[in-house]
Amino acid sequence: MDAPPNWNRMVRDQWEFHWEHQLRDRLAGLTDDEYLWSPVPDAWSVRPRGASPSQFGAGAFLIDYAIPEPTPAPFTTIAWRLGHVVVGVLAVRNAAHFGAPPASYQDWEYAGDAATALDQLHTQLATWTAGVRALGDDGLLVPLGEKEPYPELPMGDLVLHVQRELIHHLSEVCLLRDLHLHTRPTTGAAR
Numbered sequence: 333m334d335a336p337p338n339w340n341r342m343v344r345d346q347w348e349f350h351w352e353h354q355l356r357d358r359l360a361g362l363t364d365d366e367y368l369w370s371p372v373p374d375a376w377s378v379r380p381r382g383a384s385p386s387q388f389g390a391g392a393f394l395i396d397y398a399i400p401e402p403t404p405a406p407f408t409t410i411a412w413r414l415g416h417v418v419v420g421v422l423a424v425r426n427a428a429h430f431g432a433p434p435a436s437y438q439d440w441e442y443a444g445d446a447a448t449a450l451d452q453l454h455t456q457l458a459t460w461t462a463g464v465r466a467l468g469d470d471g472l473l474v475p476l477g478e479k480e481p482y483p484e485l486p487m488g489d490l491v492l493h494v495q496r497e498l499i500h501h502l503s504e505v506c507l508l509r510d511l512h513l514h515t516r517p518t519t520g521a522a523r
Contacts (some may be wrong), residue, residue: 376407389440393441395415410446
């Protein structure tokens, strides 16, 4: 008799393969110039306190944001996209489901430089990956509960959603790095 499929491993492989073979090396060496570069005027970013009309953040740097979000939504820098991934995609979910410290856009200490942002990303990714692994197959079937907007959905739906968000937004970061390299060749790092 064949063993039943290991759904947890298959779900994790979706993200882990993409991270290992397409994203991790592309994010390595991110410079502060790339991190903060705004390819268009008035792009949302992460800025020093006092330089942003935003009140989202607890530290020396704030992330631009507005409720309701303007239409069309503003273009966003690598700094903004990494802040969104670290906090809104990972840290909030890590706190809600995997015992990590509470996190929110309002209370986060956003990174003012690329190295700190990548450290935050790696920390949140490690917590997320370990948490998903610990769910096993059965944990993927447990309803999300009141911690999420769709409490009746199983945890597996959230895991797949978060992984789609990671692949989507981190691929955008890679594209912005390429754009930076090809439009500003004197400051772009070779990759």
